[in-house]
Amino acid sequence: MGISTESQFHVLAVDDNLIDRKLIERLLKTSSYQVTTVDSGIKALEFLGVHEDDQSNPDIPSVFPNTHQEVEVNLIITDYCMPGMTGYDLLRKIKESSSLRNIPVVIMSSENVPSRISRCLEEGAEEFFLKPVQLADVNRLRPHIMKTKPKDQHEDKQENKEEELGKPEFQSREEKEQQQQQQHHHLQQQHSNSNKRKALEEGLSPDRTRPRYNNGLTTVV
Amino acid sequence: MDKNHLQRQLEMKRSLLDQGYLDEQFIQLEELEDGDNPNFVEETVTTFYANSARLLQNIEQALGSRPIDFTALDNCMHQFKSSSTSIGATRVKKECTLFMEYCEAANAEGCIRTFRQVKQEHASLKTKLENYFKLARQGGTSAGGHAGRS
Numbered sequence: 001m002g003i004s005t006e007s008q009f010h011v012l013a014v015d016d017n018l019i020d021r022k023l024i025e026r027l028l029k030t031s032s033y034q035v036t037t038v039d040s041g042i043k044a045l046e047f048l049g050v051h052e053d054d055q056s057n058p059d060i061p062s063v064f065p066n067t068h069q070e071v072e073v074n075l076i077i078t079d080y081c082m083p084g085m086t087g088y089d090l091l092r093k094i095k096e097s098s099s100l101r102n103i104p105v106v107i108m109s110s111e112n113v114p115s116r117i118s119r120c121l122e123e124g125a126e127e128f129f130l131k132p133v134q135l136a137d138v139n140r141l142r143p144h145i146m147k148t149k150p151k152d153q154h155e156d157k158q159e160n161k162e163e164e165l166g167k168p169e170f171q172s173r174e175e176k177e178q179q180q181q182q183q184h185h186h187l188q189q190q191h192s193n194s195n196k197r198k199a200l201e202e203g204l205s206p207d208r209t210r211p212r213y214n215n216g217l218t219t220v221v
Numbered sequence: 222m223d224k225n226h227l228q229r230q231l232e233m234k235r236s237l238l239d240q241g242y243l244d245e246q247f248i249q250l251e252e253l254e255d256g257d258n259p260n261f262v263e264e265t266v267t268t269f270y271a272n273s274a275r276l277l278q279n280i281e282q283a284l285g286s287r288p289i290d291f292t293a294l295d296n297c298m299h300q301f302k303s304s305s306t307s308i309g310a311t312r313v314k315k316e317c318t319l320f321m322e323y324c325e326a327a328n329a330e331g332c333i334r335t336f337r338q339v340k341q342e343h344a345s346l347k348t349k350l351e352n353y354f355k356l357a358r359q360g361g362t363s364a365g366g367h368a369g370r371s
Contacts, residue, residue, distance in 0.1 A: 018272050019304040022265055026253050081299065110303050132246050132307045135253070 009145050010034040014044045014078035014090065015108070020131065024077065024108075027138045033145075041078070041085030045093060048073060048100055073103055074148045075141060077129075080109035080116065088120060095124045104144040108133055226360025233353050242346055247309030263354045269308050270347055276301045277340060284333055294332065295324040301339075312342045 011033045013024045021037045028035045038044050076094065080087040087107050094100045107120045110131040117128045126144045129137045237243045247262070254261045280297050283290060302317035316339040323331030 017300060017303050017307075019265065019269050019307045022268060023250075023307050026258065026261055030253055030255070083296075110299075110306060131303065132249070132309075134246075134249050 008034075009074045010036070010072060011141075011145070012044060012047060012073045012076045013037045014039075014041060014076065014082070014087065016040060016079065016082045020079065020108075024133060027133060027135060028077075030135065031138050031141075036073075041082060041087070041090035041093075044076065044078065044090055048076075048094075048103075050093070050097055050100065072148075074145045075104050075106065077106040077108060077141070079131075080107050080120070081111075088116075088123065091120060091123050091125055103148065106141065106144070226356060230353070230356045230360055233356060237349060237353070241311050242349060244309045244311040246307065250309065263357075266308055266350055266354070269304055269310075273301055273304060273343065276304075277343070280336060284329075284336060289327075289329050289332070291324045291327050291332075295321055298324065305343075310342075310346055313339065313346060316342050 009032075011028050013021065013028065013035060015021045015024060015037070016039050018039075021039065025035050025037050036047065038047055076090075078087040078090055085093075087109075091105050091107065094103060094105055101124075104126045105124065106127045106129060107125045108129045108131055109116065112130055120128055127137075127140060234243075238247075250262045250265060276297055280294060280301070283294050283297065298317055298320050302314060302321065305313040305317060316335060320332060320335040320339060323335055
């Protein structure tokens with residue numbers, strides 16, 4: 001039995017809609033990811049080992065490592081419109097958590113609302129997919145997931161990447177904000193385009209500089 | 222695999238697409254079928270119809286209450302529309318969109334009238350898809366053309 005590196009990637013999918021959960025699960029499994037689906041933001045946080053009442057003090061470690069989480073989560077993909085905790089709320093909680101903020105988060109929505117999209121990107125979402133999500137969208141997850149590869153697999157590449165960047169992890173948020181402003185600008189130009197897929201692709205064109213990814217680590221999407 | 226059946230299956234699908242009952246999303250679902258998941262489309266559609274029956278009932282009830290809670294209606298329909306979109310049910314989706322516009326305008330009559338259309342399209346598509354899957358089974362293939370059934 002061959003062990004592919006992809007089989008180690010685990011995606012947590014959050015959506016209150018049953019059909020959409022089924023669909024995203026199939027899409028992710030087709031792409032050889034391990035998948036866990038939950039139907040709410042609360043359940044997602046529980047799965048990630050975060051407890052609501054721990055959020056008040058960000059200095060206190062709010063994640064119980066490994067005791068609650070049996071499998072590492074490499075990416076979280078969540079619907080935006082959910083009752084109670086929205087996908088945006090969930091995104092914020094994840095980014096506020098010292099242990100979870102490095103997990104890439106992708107937002108899905110059935111509505112193309114530019115202000116919603118930019119708000120999510122500004123809050124740290126890696127991508128914003130319009131529903132219904134398709135295989136082409138899931139293919140874009142790869143570079144984001146790769147950056148959370150288990151250390152023993154990609155340790156050398158990780159070190160090289162840091163050398164090339166010349167800056168520690170915590171400074172990359174400024175970079176990310178710049179990139180997201182560029183991305184937002186692209187999306188604003190394109191949101192009137194009726195072809196949503198084209199809009200997203202042009203908004204995330206390869207010539208947008210993303211120092212974390214353009215050093216040959218990722219394959220062309 | 223019966224060539225005749227496959228041909229008829231493809232023609233039926235073409236017809237459903239041309240008439241706007243289904244769209245590209247349905248094709249996307251079929252592309253997700255493989256040897257390990259040969260019946261994904263039919264399973265998803267079955268789940269859709271099982272699930273949507275409940276949603277439609279909730280909407281029916283909400284439309285019957287006075288005063289009408291348009292926010293609750295909108296939320297319910299949003300769910301239903303989302304599911305319909307995900308299986309590629311174009312006509313159903315269009316009626317849903319119209320319904321939600323009436324909700325936003327708090328137009329009760331518009332909602333009631335449009336809901337009849339929603340139910341009609343929903344039922345109509347169900348029959349057509351049942352025929353489609355039946356044909357696929359008879360031909361020894363699943364909806365996506367995979368020989369997954371014995």
